[in-house]
Amino acid sequence: MWWFGGHRQQRVSALSRVDRAVILDAGPLRVQVCIDCLGAVCPRPQLLTLRALDQMVDGEVLELLVDNASSAEAIPAMGMTLGSTHLATVRGTDGWRIYVRKGYVENEG
Amino acid sequence: MSSDVKAATMGVPASADAWYGHKGNLYALAIVGLVTLGSVWSLAQDLRWVYLLVYIWFGIGYGIFLQYGRFCMASAVRDLFAVRVPRMAVGMLIAVMLFSLTAAAVQVLGVNTFHPNAMGWHILVGAAIFGFGIVFTGGCASGSLYKSGEGNIGAMLVVLSISFSQAIYVTMDGGWLNKLIPASWTASAAAKGMPEELSVTQGWFDQFTAGYVWDLQGSQLSNHFESVFSGAFLGNALLGAILPSLLLMIVLYQTAYRKGYLRRYKITAPGLGDHLRGIWSMVTASRNTAIAGLALGVLAGGHMWATGALREHYEIFNFGELLVDMGHTAGLSIQDTVFDPGYWYITTQEAQWGAWLLDKAGMQMTDSIYFGLDNGIPNPLINAPGWMSIGIILGAALIALVRREFKWKVPSLETAMFALIGGALMGLGARIAMGCNIGAFFATVTNGDMSGWVFLAGMAVGGWLGVKGFNAWMNWRAGDDLAI
Numbered sequence: 001m002w003w004f005g006g007h008r009q010q011r012v013s014a015l016s017r018v019d020r021a022v023i024l025d026a027g028p029l030r031v032q033v034c035i036d037c038l039g040a041v042c043p044r045p046q047l048l049t050l051r052a053l054d055q056m057v058d059g060e061v062l063e064l065l066v067d068n069a070s071s072a073e074a075i076p077a078m079g080m081t082l083g084s085t086h087l088a089t090v091r092g093t094d095g096w097r098i099y100v101r102k103g104y105v106e107n108e109g
Numbered sequence: 110m111s112s113d114v115k116a117a118t119m120g121v122p123a124s125a126d127a128w129y130g131h132k133g134n135l136y137a138l139a140i141v142g143l144v145t146l147g148s149v150w151s152l153a154q155d156l157r158w159v160y161l162l163v164y165i166w167f168g169i170g171y172g173i174f175l176q177y178g179r180f181c182m183a184s185a186v187r188d189l190f191a192v193r194v195p196r197m198a199v200g201m202l203i204a205v206m207l208f209s210l211t212a213a214a215v216q217v218l219g220v221n222t223f224h225p226n227a228m229g230w231h232i233l234v235g236a237a238i239f240g241f242g243i244v245f246t247g248g249c250a251s252g253s254l255y256k257s258g259e260g261n262i263g264a265m266l267v268v269l270s271i272s273f274s275q276a277i278y279v280t281m282d283g284g285w286l287n288k289l290i291p292a293s294w295t296a297s298a299a300a301k302g303m304p305e306e307l308s309v310t311q312g313w314f315d316q317f318t319a320g321y322v323w324d325l326q327g328s329q330l331s332n333h334f335e336s337v338f339s340g341a342f343l344g345n346a347l348l349g350a351i352l353p354s355l356l357l358m359i360v361l362y363q364t365a366y367r368k369g370y371l372r373r374y375k376i377t378a379p380g381l382g383d384h385l386r387g388i389w390s391m392v393t394a395s396r397n398t399a400i401a402g403l404a405l406g407v408l409a410g411g412h413m414w415a416t417g418a419l420r421e422h423y424e425i426f427n428f429g430e431l432l433v434d435m436g437h438t439a440g441l442s443i444q445d446t447v448f449d450p451g452y453w454y455i456t457t458q459e460a461q462w463g464a465w466l467l468d469k470a471g472m473q474m475t476d477s478i479y480f481g482l483d484n485g486i487p488n489p490l491i492n493a494p495g496w497m498s499i500g501i502i503l504g505a506a507l508i509a510l511v512r513r514e515f516k517w518k519v520p521s522l523e524t525a526m527f528a529l530i531g532g533a534l535m536g537l538g539a540r541i542a543m544g545c546n547i548g549a550f551f552a553t554v555t556n557g558d559m560s561g562w563v564f565l566a567g568m569a570v571g572g573w574l575g576v577k578g579f580n581a582w583m584n585w586r587a588g589d590d591l592a593i
Binding site for chain 1: 264
């Protein structure tokens, strides 16, 4: 049954550096890092987020794509320990897009 | 951005349609309808099926709240070590405290169906193997059931693997596990005078059960109290569950939350009040899990009460007696019993599913204590705790459909391999420890049986090693690709 998901097999790494703008309810946001975790279950999304945050500088924003509900809920809760700010979680048709900024930012989170 | 907006976007997307305009709601309604129809049909055949129906309807209730609270022991232990997030662990401890109170109430009513587990080293070893496995499967025994209900095919593979691996472990006659059995266990097992058809001196699990576990003692804290009331509430609930949970929560705050909290709110010289507010912030971060814990605690207590009351009504100790009365004698143990815990349990009925199929395929399953003497291998259609597990899947599917979180998720090859291998480890661990995170931990610590805390300690060690292993695997597979 996994051959249906075979196209994902080729991409061992889901981390990529991007530079694009997204429009959220609260306004536009520039995204510097994207993590694609569609189809992955815990703990992979959490661990990859941790890896990415380690390599980012304060103020940069990452976008995480997940379709595993429990991972989507776990990411905002990580902020307190990782020193990051959860900006938004956007519900789409195939899962959630979660935006996290490295470092604490006043008036956010 | 305010936290309200976040909460709204996590939940059900706003929709202008009427509730019946969404397919998910209709499918959810269909599930309720089918189970109701099935219940009415079976009661029309024989009213005594109500005993089995109690299991399935409570199972649906468990499934609903497991999914709602993302109640997963795997993430509780794993997230703590992997990403230092105590959220699920805190939620789990709150659930433990609440369930201990309902369990105490049921004990005072005199219909508590709980049996203490034998205390010994096996729990630590088994729980560690179990804890290692759950990191790789991405879900514990109850977690993999509710995730199956969310359409996660990887989680279904975990359930499949747990079922067959357990059935094979407990009936295996040869193999490397036999080499681990000391001669004293074999001698002790032989001295028990068990019927010959069980062949207790063959197979590691029979010798482990009869030669080791049966010689151990299990107890509840309430045994040390004179009155039933203080035994249940002071002994089991307060001393056995609530105080240890509070202590662990302080440890969690100290190790995983305090630093981040103080830095976040720029508190440089924290006083006791700051720490208490910090602990409260940690608790409220686990709100959904805590609400689910409250509901699961009430349900689990209600389940024990309902089964206990039905046993009194039919004057039976075990569902097997009722099955014999109704003319279903196939698949019972030699004592005419079947697995019938009377409370929330996961792994044994899964083992019975696997064993039933393997038995049909011609393998010898009943020459074991586990199936032959105790649990039997009833047809899955009349396996009451088995229906509880199916109920958990259906209940989780129901609420996932309503919350628009149901999605068929096909695992990658790697996830599928991890599901099968991790599931086999979970099966082995659950059998050695005589239960899983529900039967050997959640239902155990809440009934004053301290062996459950030993299980948690073992699971933590296994989980920690599992996270190390998982990280190493990710590095090896991805190498430099993890750099961005």
